[in-house]
Amino acid sequence: MEVTGIDDERDFYRAFTDQIRQARESLWLWAPWVANRLRSLLPELRDAVARGVRVTVFIRDDTDKLQRQDNNQSLIADLRAVVHTVVPMYVMHQKIAVIDERTVMLGSLNVLSQHDTREVMLTMRGSYFARKLLEHEHAEVFARPPKCGRCKGTEIEIRRYKQRNWVWRCYATVCKTTAKGSSNAWTQDIRLPGSR
Numbered sequence: 001m002e003v004t005g006i007d008d009e010r011d012f013y014r015a016f017t018d019q020i021r022q023a024r025e026s027l028w029l030w031a032p033w034v035a036n037r038l039r040s041l042l043p044e045l046r047d048a049v050a051r052g053v054r055v056t057v058f059i060r061d062d063t064d065k066l067q068r069q070d071n072n073q074s075l076i077a078d079l080r081a082v083v084h085t086v087v088p089m090y091v092m093h094q095k096i097a098v099i100d101e102r103t104v105m106l107g108s109l110n111v112l113s114q115h116d117t118r119e120v121m122l123t124m125r126g127s128y129f130a131r132k133l134l135e136h137e138h139a140e141v142f143a144r145p146p147k148c149g150r151c152k153g154t155e156i157e158i159r160r161y162k163q164r165n166w167v168w169r170c171y172a173t174v175c176k177t178t179a180k181g182s183s184n185a186w187t188q189d190i191r192l193p194g195s196r
């Protein structure tokens with residue numbers, strides 16, 4: 001694995017755009033917040049998808065007060081319309097991009113929402129490391145949420161509990177059948193390869 005770049009918030013987007021344009025097979029993103037920054041990246045993501053690149057994005061769930069804002073909700077809808085898979089994760093905070101299972105961009109920057117903060121991102125090249133990181137983040141498993149076992153819907157997020165570890169959880173409002181709300185949500189343990 002070789003570090004091929006160190007970028008601040010100004011240089012990162014040129015480097016990132018280059019990477020998206022070079023992508024041939026897959027783009028994985030862990031980008032907690034979706035905000036106005038998405039507007040400039042959406043055409044790049046759309047082109048990548050049109051070229052046959054499989055794009056999967058993990059974002060923070062809607063209980064977050066920034067993510068819940070109407071503007072951001074509408075941008076998330078735009079994102080969902082363009083990319084293959086968007087999976088929300090409760091209190092997600094990783095910031096990662098993995099391109100073609102070979103190039104990793106990792107650091108402090110929220111790629112779909114950065115606005116005016118100071119940041120640093122490393123670009124690293126190496127298939128072994130890229131795949132190791134995808135495995136560490138359970139990318140393949142987490143990108144395939146099941147349908148809700150109660151409402152049969154597809155509004156499924158990921159949470160991590162102290163006792164049960166990783167679970168799928170339905171966040172559809174129609175599915176929460178008691179006035180207590182979230183405590184009654186449908187959940188299912190996520191089975192990870194190699195775990196018991």
Ligand SMILES: [Zn+2]
Nearest residue numbers: 148151170175
């Ligand atoms: Zn449900």
